[in-house]
Amino acid sequence: MEKNLYADPKLSAYRRGKTPIPKRYWLWPLYGAGFENLGVNDKPIQVDTPTCGPDQLLVRHDAVGLCFSDIKVIKTGEEHPRLTGRDMKTNPVVLGHEVALTVIEVGENLTGKFKPGDRFIVQADIYYKGVGLAYGYALQGGLSQFNLIGKEILEGDEGCYLIPVQTETGYAQAALTEPWACVLASYHVTYRTHWQAGGQVLIAAGPGARGDYQLGNPYEKGQAPALVVTTGVEGPLLQELKSRAEADGFTLLELDSPGDLESQENIKGFDDIILLGADEPLYERLEAWANKGCVFNLVGAQAFSAKAQVDVGRLHYDHIYITGTPETTISAAYTPLRNQLLPGGYAIFIGAAGPMGQMHVQRALQLKDSPQMVVATDLVPERLAVIERKYAQLIENKRAETRVILRTPNGQPPDEFNRDLVDLTNGHGFDDIVVLAPSTGVVAGAMEMIAPKGVMNIFAGLPRGSKAPIDLRLVVEKGIRFKGTSGSSIDDLRTMLHEAESGRLDPNLSVAAVSGFNDAKKGLEGVAHQQFPGKVLIYPQILDFPLTLLSDLKKVLPNVYAKLGPNETWTVEAEAEFLKELLP
Numbered sequence: 001m002e003k004n005l006y007a008d009p010k011l012s013a014y015r016r017g018k019t020p021i022p023k024r025y026w027l028w029p030l031y032g033a034g035f036e037n038l039g040v041n042d043k044p045i046q047v048d049t050p051t052c053g054p055d056q057l058l059v060r061h062d063a064v065g066l067c068f069s070d071i072k073v074i075k076t077g078e079e080h081p082r083l084t085g086r087d088m089k090t091n092p093v094v095l096g097h098e099v100a101l102t103v104i105e106v107g108e109n110l111t112g113k114f115k116p117g118d119r120f121i122v123q124a125d126i127y128y129k130g131v132g133l134a135y136g137y138a139l140q141g142g143l144s145q146f147n148l149i150g151k152e153i154l155e156g157d158e159g160c161y162l163i164p165v166q167t168e169t170g171y172a173q174a175a176l177t178e179p180w181a182c183v184l185a186s187y188h189v190t191y192r193t194h195w196q197a198g199g200q201v202l203i204a205a206g207p208g209a210r211g212d213y214q215l216g217n218p219y220e221k222g223q224a225p226a227l228v229v230t231t232g233v234e235g236p237l238l239q240e241l242k243s244r245a246e247a248d249g250f251t252l253l254e255l256d257s258p259g260d261l262e263s264q265e266n267i268k269g270f271d272d273i274i275l276l277g278a279d280e281p282l283y284e285r286l287e288a289w290a291n292k293g294c295v296f297n298l299v300g301a302q303a304f305s306a307k308a309q310v311d312v313g314r315l316h317y318d319h320i321y322i323t324g325t326p327e328t329t330i331s332a333a334y335t336p337l338r339n340q341l342l343p344g345g346y347a348i349f350i351g352a353a354g355p356m357g358q359m360h361v362q363r364a365l366q367l368k369d370s371p372q373m374v375v376a377t378d379l380v381p382e383r384l385a386v387i388e389r390k391y392a393q394l395i396e397n398k399r400a401e402t403r404v405i406l407r408t409p410n411g412q413p414p415d416e417f418n419r420d421l422v423d424l425t426n427g428h429g430f431d432d433i434v435v436l437a438p439s440t441g442v443v444a445g446a447m448e449m450i451a452p453k454g455v456m457n458i459f460a461g462l463p464r465g466s467k468a469p470i471d472l473r474l475v476v477e478k479g480i481r482f483k484g485t486s487g488s489s490i491d492d493l494r495t496m497l498h499e500a501e502s503g504r505l506d507p508n509l510s511v512a513a514v515s516g517f518n519d520a521k522k523g524l525e526g527v528a529h530q531q532f533p534g535k536v537l538i539y540p541q542i543l544d545f546p547l548t549l550l551s552d553l554k555k556v557l558p559n560v561y562a563k564l565g566p567n568e569t570w571t572v573e574a575e576a577e578f579l580k581e582l583l584p
Contacts, residue, residue, distance in 0.1 A: 005168075005576050014541075014583060015167070017060065017102045017117035025049050026543065027144035028520055029092035033077025035528075037088075038521055050148050057114055057149045058105035063171035064142035065098030066520070066536040067179060068356075071528045072461075073137065082137040095524075096142025096538075097124035097135045100165065100174035104146070110154070120162040121174050121497065123490040128152040135161075142175075143520055145540045158490055166501050170572035172537050173500050176507035179535070181488035181496040183359045186434075186457055187341070188492065189485050191321040192295055193334045197223035199271030203241075203330075204258055204286060205232035208277030208303030213237040215244065216331030218272075224248040229267065231255045233276070258285055270294060274330055279303035283472060287311055290320050297333045298324035301476035307469035312443050313462040316484035324476035337481050338455055342431040343369035348421065350446060351437030351460065352376035353383035355510055355535045360434050360459070361387055362509060365394040365402065371432065375405045375421060384408055386533035389567050390509060414445050422449050429454060436460050440468035447471060450480050458484040510535045511570035514553075514578065516545035523547050537570075542582045557581060 006015045013019060026044045031037040039045065052058040073080050073095060078088050086093075103118040126133045133152050135141050153161045165174045195201055195218045214237060219225065228241060228250055238254070245252040253264075261267060269291040275282060277300045287310070290296065301324070314320050325333035341347050341364055349360050357376070364374050378384040384406050388395070395404045405424060409417045422429055429451030435443055438460040447470060450456060474480045488496075499505040512534025515523050523536040526547070536547070550568045553561040559581065563574040 005573065008580050010583060011576060011580055014579065015117070017104050019060070019104075021058070021104060022049055025145040026517055026540075027094050027140070029094060030074060030077075030088065031092045032088045033075060033079070035074060035521070035525060037077070038074060038524070042521060044517065044520070049146055052105040052107050052148065053150070054107040054109045055151060055154075056107045057103050057110065057154070059101040059120075059147050059149055060104050061096070061099055061101050061142045061145060061147065061540045063100045063175040064096045064538045064540060065172075065175045065179060066523050066527050066538065067098055068527060069097070070095045070136070070524060074524065074528070080137075082132070082134055086138075093137065094140040094144050095136050096144070097122070097137070098175050098178040099135070099142030100171045101142075101147070119165040119167070119169075119174070121165055121177055121493065122153070123161040123163065123493050124178060125487055125489075126153055126161050127157040128155075130157065142540070143538070145517065161490065163490070163494055163497060165497065168572075169501055170508065170575050171539075172511055172570055172575055173507050173572065174497070175537065176510055176535060177493060177496045177500055178488070179356065180359055180500070180505065180507050180510075181492040182485070183356065183363060184496050184499075185488040185492040186459055186483070186485045187339050189319070189337075189339060189483050191337050191483070193336055194223065195219040195225050196271035197225070199225045200267065200269070201225045201228045201272045201274070202270040202286070202289065203228065203230045203233055203274045203276065204278070204282060205234075205276045206278035206282045206303050208279065208300060210277060210300065210328060211235045213276055213299065213328050213330065215240055216329040218331040218334065224250045225272070227251045227253065229253045229255060229261070229270075231258050231260065258282070261289065272297065274299060276300065277303050280306055280308040280472070283308045287314075290314070290318070292318040292320075294318075294320050295334070296320065296322045297330065298322065298472060298476050299328070299330055299333065300326065301473040304471070304473045304476075307444075307471050309467040310470040310472070311465060312440060312458055312468045312484075313464040313466035315482050316458050316461055317464055317486050319484065319486075322472070322475055322482055324472070326476055337483060339483075341367065341371050343371070345371045345431035346373045346375075346425045346428060346451065347371040347432040347434070348375040348377065348430045348449065349434045349436060350377050350442055351435070353378035353380065353386060353533065354436060354530065355512075356459065357436040358387060358390070358534060359510055360436065362391060362394065363505065365391060365398050365404070366505060370398060370402045372401065373403045373405065373425065375407060375424060375430070377407050377421070379408060381408045381410075383533055390534070390569065392567055414441070415448070418445055418449050425451075431455070433457065434459055438462050440466050443468040444470065447474065450474070450478075453479040455481050455483060458482060461486065508565075508570040508572070511537055511550065513537070513547055513549045514539065514545075514570070515547040516542040516582070518543050519545075519547040539579070539582075541584075542579075545582055
């Protein structure tokens with residue numbers, strides 16, 4: 001960034017947190033489910049600016065990205081899992097978890113740790129004394145001009161949830177590291193390669209069970225489970241379990257059938273579920289017994305004859321992992337999952353035209369060892385064309401090693417469309433499938449396109465209970481794997497901020513429209529209806545600038561438009577000019 005970018009006195013003072021603190025400030029309260037409960041008469045409200053306590057920071061929100069997760073809160077209100085038990089009429093929610101902020105005032109007990117002008121992003125998932133408190137959910141979020149930050153964030157269970165931002169980093173760049181961190185997290189997910197130490201294991205024999213199963217090495221020495229429950233298991237495997245239980249100190253409970261689990265009051269779920277020669281009904285019956293983070297191990301596929309109804313919402317939100325092996329050794333299925341896109345492989349991004357899909361495609365194009373083919377699909381050609389336009393330079397830079405293909409069904413039936421996509425790979429299928437469309441039908445159809453040992457990333461947040469018909473034989477016989485992630489960790493956010501500040505990944509490429517604070521509701525409604533080809537950025541300290549696509553800045557803010565990057569992309573220079581012209 002140019003050294004004199006913020007040489008303008010107004011911008012310099014703003015950057016250093018030297019702007020006046022108003023007696024009152026604006027925020028957007030959500031009083032319940034539905035857009036009619038956002039704000040008062042379709043407008044934000046003014047509240048008194050709070051006094052900074054000795055252990056608090058008064059912060060200014062500088063940029064906020066609007067997210068589809070915000071829409072889920074608006075749609076569900078008090079029924080949202082993060083807001084259970086909250087009376088939103090008397091204690092409204094203030095949304096906004098993709099936020100960049102600046103410290104304005106420091107409490108007397110924090111003067112050695114913070115100072116006015118310090119800039120941060122916030123890890124949205126905050127835990128304080130074991131209680132989940134998310135920014136923009138339980139805690140007031142970025143759709144407010146100012147906020148008080150206290151011990152919940154500064155002294156959380158993982159330490160301080162504020163992550164420092166370099167002086168030259170743009171406000172939008174910083175705010176958008178949060179959604180970008182969610183994308184990166186989906187490529188860093190790790191699943192267990194052994195049974196959960198101290199956990200609970202269920203081993204259930206199905207109609208295709210054989211008599212020659214063996215354990216192998218399902219847990220490391222000294223890391224045995226606490227309980228192993230069997231149903232229908234007999235022969236050498238049962239004898240081996242009895243010997244291991246005696247030697248390693250876990251409890252072994254033998255039941256005649258899965259139905260007997262209901263009478264076990266002390267068993268609420270399992271961390272590992274091993275199905276021996278299972279069929280579809282056995283899987284469907286036992287799926288509800290899977291704890292969060294459970295590993296489902298399918299040993300053999302002899303009895304599978306149809307498609308099982310799999311809760312793909314739980315694969316995403318509860319990080320349930322389905323693995324399998326055609327061998328008779330149980331531990332053979334506990335091999336590491338390939339996380340990264342296969343170098344030189346075939347990758348497809350289904351429903352790629354939205355903001356998160358664009359991020360996945362951008363990341364694929366900026367990988368050092370990228371796939372040989374990147375296919376992006378969407379239902380609407382105009383939305384998909386944004387990828388070709390926005391990432392034209394990246395596509396050109398990768399032309400020698402990566403072929404980029406954009407496809408829409410254009411009236412084709414789904415099965416025919418999917419077959420044509422597989423033909424692009426010369427019949428090989430896709431090594432990586434990233435599902436960004438929240439549709440069980442899309443997940444089920446994508447199974448027909450996956451290559452042997454392929455990985456399907458169910459990135460779209462389908463609700464728990466969303467069932468998709470899945471041929472589980474493919475897990476066993478072709479070694480295909482599913483992964484799903486929700487949100488990101490503080491380490492993911494730190495990693496993404498480093499990627500942004502080093503120039504390896506630019507979150508600014510995700511921006512489609514910018515707005516002042518008063519049009520935040522209009523922006524959220526647009527996100528709900530997928531009207532924007534990318535992210536919407538709100539600048540809370542600017543009240544009256546209308547929601548505007550970057551392409552339309554040419555008419556309303558020509559000086560800002562002149563500082564956009566190639567193909568009308570947001571830049572730190574454009575942002576500085578935007579603030580210079582519009583800040584009060």
